[in-house]
Amino acid sequence: MNQSFPLKLLIASLIASGSLSLSAAQAQTLVAGIEAAFPPWAYAEGGEYKGIAVDAMRAIAENQGMEVEFRDMPWPSLIPALANERIDLLVTGLNVTEERNEVLDFTIPWWENDDEVMVNIDSELNVVTALCCGATIGAQGGSTQNSWVEANLVENDAIDVTLRSYENYVTAIEDMRVGRIDSVIVSTDTAEDFIDKGREVRIAGTITQGQPQALAVSRGDPNNILAALNRGIMELYESGQWQEIVHSYAPYATIRQIPATMPDYVRTYQAPIAGLDD
Numbered sequence: 001m002n003q004s005f006p007l008k009l010l011i012a013s014l015i016a017s018g019s020l021s022l023s024a025a026q027a028q029t030l031v032a033g034i035e036a037a038f039p040p041w042a043y044a045e046g047g048e049y050k051g052i053a054v055d056a057m058r059a060i061a062e063n064q065g066m067e068v069e070f071r072d073m074p075w076p077s078l079i080p081a082l083a084n085e086r087i088d089l090l091v092t093g094l095n096v097t098e099e100r101n102e103v104l105d106f107t108i109p110w111w112e113n114d115d116e117v118m119v120n121i122d123s124e125l126n127v128v129t130a131l132c133c134g135a136t137i138g139a140q141g142g143s144t145q146n147s148w149v150e151a152n153l154v155e156n157d158a159i160d161v162t163l164r165s166y167e168n169y170v171t172a173i174e175d176m177r178v179g180r181i182d183s184v185i186v187s188t189d190t191a192e193d194f195i196d197k198g199r200e201v202r203i204a205g206t207i208t209q210g211q212p213q214a215l216a217v218s219r220g221d222p223n224n225i226l227a228a229l230n231r232g233i234m235e236l237y238e239s240g241q242w243q244e245i246v247h248s249y250a251p252y253a254t255i256r257q258i259p260a261t262m263p264d265y266v267r268t269y270q271a272p273i274a275g276l277d278d
Contacts, residue, residue, distance in 0.1 A: 029067040030223065032057055033087040036072040037168035040193045040249040041093045044072065053091045055245045056110075057215075060232030066225070074167050076142035079104070082216060088223055090216045093187065095144045098265050105221050105268045107229045108259035108276070109212035110237070113187040115145055117204045118194070120176060127205025130183035134160050138172035138184040141165035145185040148208065173199060187211075192252055212260050226268065227275030233258060234276065 034042040034054065042051040049070045061068040071087055082090045083103040093113070096106055119125045131137060131153060139146040146165055153161045164181055166172040172184045173194055183204065186194075191203050215229055236242045237258040246253050262269040272278050 028223075029069055030061070030088040030225065032068050032070050032089050032091045033073055033078045033081055034070050034092045035075045035078060035168065036070075037170050038075070038092050038190065039197075040189060042070075042091070050249075051092075052246055052249050053093065055248075056236060056242065057091050059236055059241055059245070060229060063235055064228040064232045066228065075140055076167070079142065082218055085218045085222060088217065089225070089229070093189075093213055094216055096212045096214055096263065096266060097144060098263070100216070101266055103219055104216040105219050105226060106214040106216050106262075106266055107226060108233055108269065108273065109214045109262050110233050110242075110258050110260065111213040112210050112256055112260045113189060113213060114206050114210065115148065115185055115208040116188050116191040116206055118173070118176070118184045118186055118191055118201050119182070119204045121200040121202045123182075123202075123204075125182060125204060127207070130204050131207075132159050132161060135182040136162040136164055136180075138164050138166055138176060138181045140169055140172065140186075141167065144211065145187075149185060169194075173201060176201070189250055189253060193250065196250075196252065210261065212262050214262075221274075227278065230273065230275035 034049065036042050036044045036049055038051070040051055041053040042049060044050070049072070054070060057068060073081060078090055078092070079100065081087045090104070093111070095113070096109065117127050117130050119130050125135070129135070137149055137153070139149050146163070149161070149163045153159050154163050166175070169184065169186050169190055172181070175181050176184050177200065185207065194201055217223065217226055217229070242258070243255050246255060268274065
């Protein structure tokens with residue numbers, strides 16, 4: 001055997017030929033990429049990874065007979081790492097977009113989120129003035145929020161704003177608190193988590209609504225785990241464990257039906273859906 005032949009390709013070929021069962025393939029330890037500065041979805045505390053996505057992934061792995069370990073990476077590097085198969089799946093709050101659909105394969109959607117404009121609690125800015133008129137806006141580099149500001153504000157010559165990209169939202173909020181920036185755009189659940197934890201910030205308004213989120217694997221599902229992930233997500237939801245996990249970190253969160261809505265361009269959400277229709 002060629003010793004340089006990648007293990008993932010070997011496993012995939014054995015599964016395709018019927019020489020190896022799916023359960024045996026799942027015995028390998030999957031590396032799940034997270035951003036551990038993204039509460040309430042993933043964060044580090046006392047040397048342990050915690051959060052909605054972390055606990056849910058552990059439960060899915062146990063339910064489906066998989067082994068999983070987490071690798072903390074800066075958000076801008078997570079999607080390239082998955083696209084190039086340096087990690088096996090991406091767990092932390094990933095918005096589904098057409099661009100990402102070109103390089104990744106998505107599970108069924110397990111969440112929908114809105115995007116909020118956050119300002120300091122004593123700020124007089126509203127959702128309009130926080131996004132114009134010389135404002136400096138913070139967003140996470142590589143995020144859909146960052147892309148929204150670039151496309152809708154920075155590239156609009158009629159709107160005078162400056163975009164500052166951050167490695168994580170914790171740093172962005174800290175910079176806003178000390179006056180280095182005027183506003184930060186974050187997802188609703190992240191915004192509510194900052195408020196719930198006593199940060200002196202408030203939501204000035206909502207700019208986008210109903211964005212689906214999902215887990216993702218490398219395009220083509222080289223580890224053959226998409227079906228197991230979909231089954232695990234559904235069983236987590238139908239058993240009530242998903243609600244328990246979400247509310248243990250975000251008691252204010254509304255539990256939306258799974259699967260949530262998904263854009264028509266997502267190829268892995270076309271019938272038959274792996275793990276649900278087969």
